[in-house]
Amino acid sequence: MASTRAFITGGNTGIGFESAKVLCQKGYDVTIGCRDDTRAANAVRAIKEGQPDAKIESVRLDLADLSSVAECYKTLSKQNKLDFDVLLNNAGVMACPKMTTKDGFEYQLGTNHLGHFALTNLLLPHLKEANKPVRIINVSSKGHQFGKMDFDDLFRDKPGAYGPLEAYGQSKRANILFTYELARRLEAEKQTQITVNTLHPGVITTELGRHITGGRWYMNWLIKAASYIFWFKTPAQGAETQLYLATSPDVANVTGKYFDNCKEVKSDGPTYDKEIAKKLWEVSEELVMPKIKALL
Template sequence: MSAKQILRSEAILEKYGKAISGKTILITGVSDISIAGELAIQLSTADPRLLILSARAESKVVSVMEKIKETRPNVMTRFFKMDLDYLSGIREAVEHDLADIHQIDHVICAAGVMACPYTMTKDGVEMQFGVNYLANFLLVKLLLPKVQAAGPSSSIISVASAAVRQGKVDFDDIGFSNGKTYEPIAAYCQSNVARVMFAKKLSENLEGQGVRVYSIDPGSVTTGLQRHVDAEMAAAIEKLRKDGYFVDVDGNRWPSQPRATRSEGAATIITGMIDPTITDHNGAYLSQNALADDELHRHILNEKNWARLWELSERLIQGQ
């Protein structure tokens, strides 16, 4: 098992990339400026069979697909249109557009939105909780038979964030009193806590099946994610960076993260997918290519909260 270290995707693929050869991989959140877009390009160098690239508009993935076609013409790519703010749309997309795909080796849930103004998904759920977490809960549930069909060493990766350290899931009021008490960063943190707890509960549910499940923090990467960060938020983030540390909800101090490139951001996802040295720690949260459950606070590590979140999620997706 490695110590925490920022590494480029190329370094992880050089070590373990053989495991990607011939595989079918579905990635959400693909664009030419996103971590998921970079992940797709990086993975293509390891000769997967098929990369299923999801976004809400084809224009987002065209340049990624072209780049892969240019450099790795043997790797098949497919655009998978899916809008994550609409649960029945996710169901329809999986049922219709993936009906011919019977096995998926790796599912990477990387799409997300940060600190947007208060809005709700079409299903009436606060947007960041809905897109960053609840959509993945449903998506993974729908794709699970295909992942199980792929057999051992398949993986489900829930991309999360170090923002988990400053968040909790408010089970009594996940929607910030219909927006009245909404704080964009608090909602982002909440959604990421949910992403981490989801991976923990899912791995528990799948115990013994050989499906790798990890949540990961990609690090601090300049992408499209910062589009809603206003001057005030940017100044607060910069202050934390200058202070050199921030404090989690348990009062523990953590060093601020150095900036990483998109290749470095994608690397921890690849670690989750294929690093054989972490297999005995299924369900773990990973940061900088290493196990990082030591960074999680008590609310996240509380198994009762995993079960509570699961029940809440089942209720929220019912009938949608």
Template sequence: MSWTAADLPSFAGRTVIVTGANSGLGLITAREMARVGAKTILAVRNTAKGDEAAASITGDVEVRKLDLQDLASVRAFADGVDRVDVLVNNAGIMAVPYALTVDGFESQIGTNHLGHFALTNLLLPKITERVVTVSSVMHLIGRINLKDLNWKARPYLAWPAYGQSKLANLLFTKELQRRLAAAGSPVKALAAHPGYSATNLQGQTGNPIGTPVWLAANRLFATPPEFGARQTLYAVSQDLPGDTFVGPRFGSRGPTGATAFRSPLARNAKTAAALWELSEQLTDTKFGL
């Protein structure tokens, strides 16, 4: 039988942080974690929407403000956390028009990678079990441009920028796991991707032509968000080696498993180390152990 959220073990006595937990995959991830007993912190940019989400969840839930596009907000959030067992780096934006974060990063790499990079490093001394970062099959179109990570010297392209950010998630996971192992830490770094799940990401591209196309495709082809969140929940709860990439067996559908395909670029240890060093410089955060 295929693994589902119904197979989750008890998380009683443990604390889980889920970024972007007010809707979509994050909301379902948070809901299921709370259902099995975890104290679940919904880390959200819009706390009003977070409160609405929390009201729909049964269990021990708390809403806290976190804006991944503002490193000051990331630092403030991390300062307010005493201890966490599992950090789920779930929040993200997809194929949006060019914009800059508060700190001057291109918004997709800033939100999807650099914000989570800083958050993880700041929380790392307080994390006891694992860090799960949500990537995407679209990492396959990604290329890491270490000389122009923020698209300042080349024409901006929304989808390649998204692909770069999702490739960065996998390289971040790889290098984080290497550093954790070298430090003798029991904490594990894992990644997951949802396949092609219908979430509000597809309706917020800011593209008047692309958005209706995505919404139509959602109706025809996408799996429900419960299926997408299942991949994250598997990565959160199962006994897996570090740097595992969880996803549906057949890319967008099929049983959940620990053998999701990652591109050769996502396996490049040299690029992973170089991206880590650049990310440390850009965010002014370092490996926390």
């Protein structure tokens, strides 16, 4: 009997690592994508120490570098691991200072959306050919409410246009728009066995917010103090909704939805604009796919 396979981007830390642990416990054959080989090896080792029979391995993946995305795909192809049952697009960065990816994209949009867009589209033909139930899960955030899709200045290059949290919000909005558009396209192709959903994992005590603190002692203190006032989730708690979407029979046939605390909720109004979603798809395709195809 074939293994149930899951691929998790950013599976070496935070909610990605917790998701990898749980899926291994459930008997999944898990591959984690990580840009740092040492951290990936440490994560694999940590899981195997707790679960000696865990089926887990890592592959190098830097979502801020399209050549790395292409190399990751080629590695998976050589391993004959392209027909995943679960694709968990989990990795992300938050509130970075203004910088760019290797391909010149604004770093948060490039990493959080465009890297995942490229990876998903590389895997998609194989997921379709597998002719089996597949769950694609895109981790977004309530932070999508902070940003808007500005196609005239997508990378916030105009003077004074860049704000770390607004750019983060745009990238998380892109995750949702991508989810809804992909769900519509799959439905139009009658690919009903493939579902795609998105989620807000919660406010979590992970290293994702490292750029917010900037190493400043008082910011770390304020975040610690806030954890006593607001409900900050642990990484294990933060992973619950994406694990629910990855494994629960309750959502086996649910697609094109946004979840919070394992319940379907509404994202904000403009995320349901089909024209914006279609344009984002077309712009994303134009930005990444020619480069990806040239690298394969």
